[in-house]
Amino acid sequence: MEDSKKTTSKIQDTRSNAGGNGYWQDVHQKALSEDELKNEFMESEQDRFVAVKSRRSFLQIMGFSVSALPLASCMKIPTKKAIPFLYKNDTIVPGVATWFATTTRECTSGCHLLVKTREGRPIKVEGNEKSSHTRGGTCPQCQASVLSLYDSYRLRSSMVDGAGRDWAGFDSVVATKFAAVKEHNQKIVLVTPSTNSPTDLNLISKFKEHFGNVDHICYDAISYGGLAKSYSKAFGNGALPNFKLGNAKLVLSFGADFLGSWYSPIKFTKDYSKLRDPGLGRNMLKHIQVESVMSLSGSNADKRIVASKARQREMLSQLLSLVESGGAAGGRSTEVRDLYQSLASSRGKSLVVCGDNDFKTQNIVIKINKALGNFGKTIVASKSSHHKWAIDSEFEALVNGPGPAAIIFWGTNPAYSYPKGSKFADFLKNIPVRLALTTAENETSKMCNYVAATNHSLESWGDSITLDGELAFSQPVIQALFGTRMAGETLLALMGSSTKYYDFMKEFWRKNFFSKQSSKLSFVDFWNHSLHDGVVSLAGTVQEVSKFDSSIPTNVKISKRVPASQSLSIECFETNVMGDGSCANNPWLQELPDPITKMTWGNAAHISPSTASSLGIVSGDVVKISGGEKAIELPAIVQPGVEPGTVGISFGHGRSVTGKVGLGLGANAFGFVRYNGECFSHFAEGGISLEKTGRKEKLAQTQTHHSMEGRDIVREQTLSEFQHGTGHKGHDVKLISMWSDREKKGHQWAMAIDLSKCTGCSGCIVSCNAENNVPVVGKEEVINRREMHWMRIDRYYKGDDANPEVVHQPLNCQHCDNAPCETVCPVLATVQSSDGLNQQVYNRCVGTRYCANNCPYKVRRFNWFRYPHEDPVENMVLNPDVAVRERGVMEKCSMCIQRIQEGKIEARKQGRELQDGDIKLACQQSCPADAIVFGDMANPKSKISRYLKDKRNYTVLEELNVKPRVSYLTKIRNKE
């Protein structure tokens, strides 16, 4: 995809110079009088999206959407002035997508995105390939963010004591309150997540200046406080790590799910997958994971050691003494010695990471890395990044201390995520002024007397700074759908300023960043270019710290080991699907199978097979887990690879105040988080009990059989087998066909998936859902095994169920040349195209389901019901290039045929041959591991042709001779 054609800067900066609200869109609009514009559409904003009732209201919405695009670019224009298509902006051609670069705030990584808008509506996000941070990769959460934008549960206006108010009314009430607080010089506390936006930080400092007595406290629902504190202590205040996995040969992770959810997973996955190429031979990255629950990272590890959190701490301190003594310290277990040997042989090229949110444990990890000479190579400590810098003790002190006069929650929801909910409620009760800045009602905003409805991140201006010091833009890609405004604007309003956030940000950029570059002469040019690219690298944003304080304490408390039967501990963990639960009302994410458990719509208590059998628990038994004051009931899931003494519970479920999608699913694990005097530990031991309630619950899993049954479905080899060519089953079957081969003219599309690279993160599934209007079916229907995903990821376990090896295999329609589905359809509703695609003709399908029965890969999906498309707001996310399927018809992966057509048309328009890489499928584009390759196999120079010739290439169920166009590259494990 060429950026020049895809990404359009929509900055028409000249307009912003006009000042005030009298902006005009183009000359035609200028010609219209104010009244004419006003009379065009008279409805209130709230009504606009409630229901599309008539042709007229449809046109209104269309007009609105179209207007939103240029409007959103830079300034506020009275929203009643919608521009009809008659006066259209040159950049908007109906049917042609416009792309804008922005950055999401929905995910851990902060993925850099290009947002596809059609007729003014954002409908899909893709990775921004210009970014050096996420490099075109995206995660499931930011892929789903476009649906959160159209969530009709979002707030439509700000509220004072639960009653809706317009902004003027709201500002006058709230500003008065804050002015009174200021007058008495009382304390204001501003609680935010650890923001890495330079402009926001600047705004906060301005806010502090204005009000005087302000505390800014960072609070992350899923805390990295241990890590932040360790780095601050070791490298000086404000220092944070940047991990450069790309420079490593060995990564040793102690419970850090760095490929799934830890710290910056998309960046790590990009680095990781590059190094997982067996062509690198001995330089292929080796991955060792030590963990107590089965994480996405653990499932990809070459070697996985199951160890309880306590044992992990013990191993780390033993490892530290081994590393520091150069291996001299004796009496260590062979397990630790082996780890030491591996680390010692790749000094300076190894990386030890640890997910344990414990100050002293993180100190040990720092010291190990230091002793191995990894700093400056695979880790850099710097003061520039503001990624995950919240210090837990500040928030804990706040809640335990006397309440301030006013408190502001900006984008955080501690009422849900703070472990002691009742304590937090008591704390909040005594604060007279409680303001929440939020996009939708949540547990915290329910407790606040003032709620400012804020824009979704796709409606907001903003910026951020990545771990590598790259600046990234956020820009609105649609005007605010509801009566909301940017959070920063509310803060500005409280300060009595009429400055728009946009102007504030621009001014900040002019002062701080424009001067740091030399390539652009004018600020306008610099601004427009940065906005176009979405990212900009400036010199001097990274300030590496070399000062090191070696006296950081490492005397970690290691609890005595007791048999699993006597004592259980709880490990709460984040998954890359539900995160901290802020996206709980997103149906795409709720229905996305967890990469490990394949469970949707809720969480479960992960229990090891041995513990389950000794307690007489089977998957689906509802168990009561109690620890401390907290007790929750959850269905158990018997999860291979869990440490026997550990019960794993994922975060993000059990929301009590959210929309109807996310309500009442699973249970809240945050109650088991414990404050250990330094930080919030996600690990609870002592006093944990687990008992059966006798009830049963059906788990909404998309896969219920977990063994490959010895079948040759996912092929794998060890690195040495690969190098010596042993253990390989190539194309060794002689296959005969009754049919002559199809004539192959023109393009011949094919796909290959590298199983060595694929981590199973499942981002491709959400991407496919968004691109292809795949319906969400709900929990009951998933239990009925009727999920509609065109792309699925099969996950199989192999070997000992105490610590199995795991494989992930993405499986979409295999587009067979001899497709079994095609011969059996009585009405020719599924046919082969001349370029090798197996096409489903929805209009022709009568729904016999014979094709699905006869599909050996079971990738066909049937519309059992008419899946609801009743929410007109949510419907705005639908891709107009793809039909919404009626009930009773079959559907399946189309290889994004609309993208193929678009690519071909574009090439023809430009009068050139289609180039390899012109067309990228939705799954392929979003894949952070670059595991999916698609292209024309008739072109011998294409990447896919190379992949097809790779000696690792094979097709699933080759012996059936259905000749799939989707092939796989054998998974290579980096072990002997």
Added chain:
Amino acid sequence: MSGDNHIAKIRTPLVTKDRKYRQISDDILNSLEKGPGIKWTICFSISFLVLLMGIGVIAYQISTGIGVWGLNKTVGWSWDITNFVFWVGIGHAGTLISAILLLFRQKWRTSINRAAEAMTIIAVCCAGIFPIIHMGRPWLAFWMFPYPNTRGDLWLNFRSPLLWDVFAISTYLTVSAVFWYIGLIPDLATVRDRTDSPLRKKIFALLSFGWTGSHRTWHRYEILCLILAGLAAPLVVSVHTIVSMDFATSVIPGWHTTIFPPYFVAGAVFSGFAMVLTLLLITRKVMNFEHYITKGHIDAMCKVLLVTGMMVGLAYSTEFFMAWYSGNEYEKFTFMNRAMGPYAWAYWTMVSCNVIFPQVLWFKAVRSNLVLVFIMSIVVNIGMWFERFVIITTSLHRDYLPSSWAMYSPTWVEVCTFIGTFGLFFTLFFLFVRFLPAIAVGEVKSVYKFARKNKDQVENV
């Protein structure tokens, strides 16, 4: 009557009561002419209510979506196609009895062939419901027929066994219906000639196509019957052969088997005869036909059951042998899964009902005990339904990729739909015995002659 000499003198007469021709007509046409008895009214009412329930359930399913069934992404067919094959199988015996037994000159067929043929047609109608309602968009079912249209190249996929089904079954239905109707003509004329009611006379005059009963018409009638029997006989084989190809031509282990055509035909004859037995045992009681449908008939049909049951058993064991002999891991797994997997109970129900229990029919005592025979016929019907369930569901629910393995269980909608087709079946059958001659009057008279003569001889001795 030289032609009758080959009939053994000690053979039991086919009609056991000493009746005059007139009395035979009276016996058979009694209910038609005099109105139904209380037994008929009760049976018909129950059937009709069940039918109404079936209609309601199908209307609900079509208006809501097939999702109200228990199917899923892995098991795309289960009760629907099971019921389809089950009913088609039942529809086998009628044509087999009337056509093949006619060609082989098995005179005992005369008193049961009419009812058996009617059963065939009704069963095929019941079967025909399922391919239509199992579609996602049944309102487009007409797309399955090769009618002239304006869609250009887009027509039908003649490679699809589902399309072959459409042809096979519609042909079978047509030929069976014509055959049945031709056979009815002399009896319709009898009704016409006997009746005093002007309305009935008019209707039956129309229906009997001006039958005169002359030698010439009888001659042509018999020739036509033979020709139709000749046409129908291969259809008996072809219909179920083609139905079996729905499965045999697929790639799914457990379906993809060359033994299916003969196996299905044997199974169809087996289940068809079981159903004929069930029905006739009821009919002879309800309609007082004990002297026309005799224990001899029952005995003969039991023997057919015994033979076809063993053929089916042979097919079951052959499948297992082939699964092992093929060395195909998927095939092996599928059969082990049938016998030992989560649906093993269905498999063993099938084997018990179809192979083990019918072995009691070796004993004359069992064959002549009508209660036992009735139970046996029901058992075989159950067994044969399970056979189709086992083939369809257990093959689908665990096929190639274990990630997609799933379980299936029916919902109340599927169960009620199936019961509803029984309502349709019995409603139509009771209407048939009420309004049309349920036994071929003319043909029974033709075999009665021997009976009477034999009887005289027996008495003389």
